[in-house]
Amino acid sequence: MAVATCLLCEAACGILVDDTTGAVRGDPRDPMSRGYVCPKVVGMQDLHDDPDRLRTPLIRDGNGFREASWDEALERAGAMLRAVRDKHGPNALAAYQGNPTAHNLGLMTIAQAVLRTLGTKNLYSASSADQVPHMRAAHEVFGHVLFMPVPDVDRTEHLLILGANPLVSNGSIMTAPDFKRRMSGIRERGGRVVVVDPRRTETARAADQHVFIRPGTDGGLLLAMIHTIFAEGLAKKSALVSGHDELRRAALPFTPEAMAAPTGIDAGTIRGLARDFAARERAVAYGRIGICHQEHGTLAAYLVYALNAITGNVDRPGTMMWSTPAAELVWIADLVGLSGHSRFKSRVRGALEVGGELPIAVLAEEIETAGRDQVRGLITSAGNPVLSAPNGRRLEQALPRLEAMVSVDSYLNETTRHAHVILPPVSPLQRSHYDLALNAFAVRNGAKYVPPPLPRGDSERDDGEIFVELGLRLRAPGLARFAALARRLRPEAILDLFLRIGPHRLSLRRLREHPHGLDLGPLQPRLPKLLRTKSKKVEVAPPALLAELPALSRSLASAPDLVLVGRRHLRSNNSWMHNTARLIKGRERCTLLVHPRDAEARGLTEGALCELSTARGSITLPVEITDEMMPGVVSAPHGFGHDREGTRLTVAGAHPGASVNDVTDEERLDRLTGNAAFSGQPVTVRRATKHDAPRADAPAGATPT
DSSP, X not given: OEEEEOOSSTTOOEEEEOTTTOOEEEOTTOTTTTTOOOGGGHHHHHHHHOTTSOOSOEEEETTEEEEOOHHHHHHHHHHHHHHXXXXXXXXXEXXXXXXXXXXXXXHHHHHHHHHTTSXXXXXXXXXXXXXXXXXXXXXXXXXXXXXXXXXXXXXXXXXXXXXXXXXXXXXXXXXXXXXXXXXXXXXXXXXEEEEEOSBOOHHHHHSSEEEOOOTTOXXXXXXXXXXXXXXXXXXXXXXXXXXXXXXXXXXXXXXXXXXXXXXXXXXXHHHHHHHHXXXXXXXXXXXXXXXXXXXXXXXXHHHHHHHHHHTTOBXXXXXXXXXXXXXXXXXXXXXXXOSOEEEEEOTTTOOEEETTBOOGGGHHHHHHSOSTTOOOEEXXXXXXXXXXXXXXXXXXXXXXXXXEEEEEOSSOOTTGGGOSEXXXXXXXXXXXXXXXXXXXXXXXXXEOEEOOXXXXXXXXXXXXXXXXXXXXHTTOHHHHTTHHHHHHOOHHHHHHHXXXXXXXXXXXXXXXXXXXXXXXXXXXXXXXXXXXXXXXXXXXXXXHHHTTHHHHHHHHTOOOSSEEEOOOOTTOOSGGXXXXXXXXXXXXXXXXXXXXXXXXXXXXXXXXXXXXXXXXEEEXXXXXXXXXXXXXXXXXXXXXXXXXXXXXXXXXXXXXXXXXXXXSOTTOBOTTTOOBOOTTEEOEEEEOOTTOOSSOOOOTTOOOO
């Protein structure tokens, strides 16, 4: 049995792989996961064995693809991208990276050296459909976009969760395998878990208290809690924290009574949430994707940090803390320019960058709109933005306009089918791994390196090797002068350097001696040394964020009749998990959850089809009536929509569902970061007629691809 790590979500559970059959199971000697795995783990074997997974490069030939050698495919890819750059300038090239990047050592090292030295402003990733509000808030409050704290769940006595479902995700920007065990530990210590969410999620059902909230109003709730804490003298001052008085004054208008109607939470409950949180010696508030997916996501993310800070719940055991990774992710970020925000804007809309990247919501318009620096060439890596970007149909219709598109991806999917060249990497079980990104957000410090669990064929290449060769042929400035050295460079060499200079003074050799991983202990205090704010303190009243409070007040005054939120399933993780039969089997998963009252008002019945509409179009979904939804809120999962022609996704094609992002609005963004505001999207829902097909409608005037 080979030791490995499951790479299908942020939990990063330790696994054992049968090196004959490829079968996987939990590793009881892994210090973080202790043998725990969720049902997704079989996907590691299924992805490896999947006959649809590409093993050979593809080149577009007319209306289809043909197999090609690596040399031919790389030469074609490099020549096409070079031609775009030489003719139109560096900003005519764009790159998009999907979220599996964070689980891939080659993509976290070699690929960044290539993509971030292309000299283009047009860099995009899944972060702006996911987490950049946290990043901007972390920069304002702590001084760096990657200084996002995590809850010390293993020692806390009170965990307040907003817009997250860790029993399904096992953490997000919080690597916490077997969250169920960790949640039980809170209760064993006499603590409580409270969930605030517009859906009674799996975590909410298991919590001590669940509170429904209107989507998009988390900032109002948090300000009302902060108002209560100051008004009742529950705040705790600290030499580490600056801005108490400014925040107290800013929160004055946001009384619990004023926020009751917008949030849907009565004033007494708001006060109770604040008092319970402030009363505990060790409490921590944790907000995740639900607070990011709104028009005031950065404010909500910041206010979570502020709530922790003003109650003294920062940098102490059981509160809001920071991991101490063996290889500091922030050093790599500084090297490749991922450190700041608002240094430049997108060409068409003027959207601000965060961490050196522009919002994925503006990529389609950058391709469509003629003029200097129009995007004419695109590299995609480990991503499927046609299904994950807001108004994916618009992006889908823009991609064929590109003069060059190169995809580093294992599948011919809804996005890569538009590429001119597809360069497929090995499966996750055929490459080495170290959690360079996820260790920076782990709830316990650890380090683990694993060599490739399974062998690869002579003609197969990993992501790092592909990007080295692509960069050389593209003549990337960081590689071209050192071609021979670049071809010998492995991610392990970079990793070993960062381990040796890291805070634990480890080495790759030391990690090889401990194949199941090293337990580096619980989270430790890191302030004030970690902070990079000008004051060297935690800033709970950053002027740039407080200036947005009037806009928040205006948005809280309006309440659409019906709004949309997303959801995640334990046996899924975005679009790329739908092509494994063992994970997609069972009940229909791509459904619209509707509260009984809303269903009755619209004549909807269980299992019947409904039409979900926005200004961007309509999709047809089966109805699932449940009181787990807050009245006035419906929920649909993302990542489906596998009904496009020209893909090679046999299993997913048999369970196509509908892509909710065919109708989400690319104009609805977080005001401060451009993150897609998927949550709280106003929608209309009606019974589908017998003529409605269970797929997305193309926008008026569009030509389906």
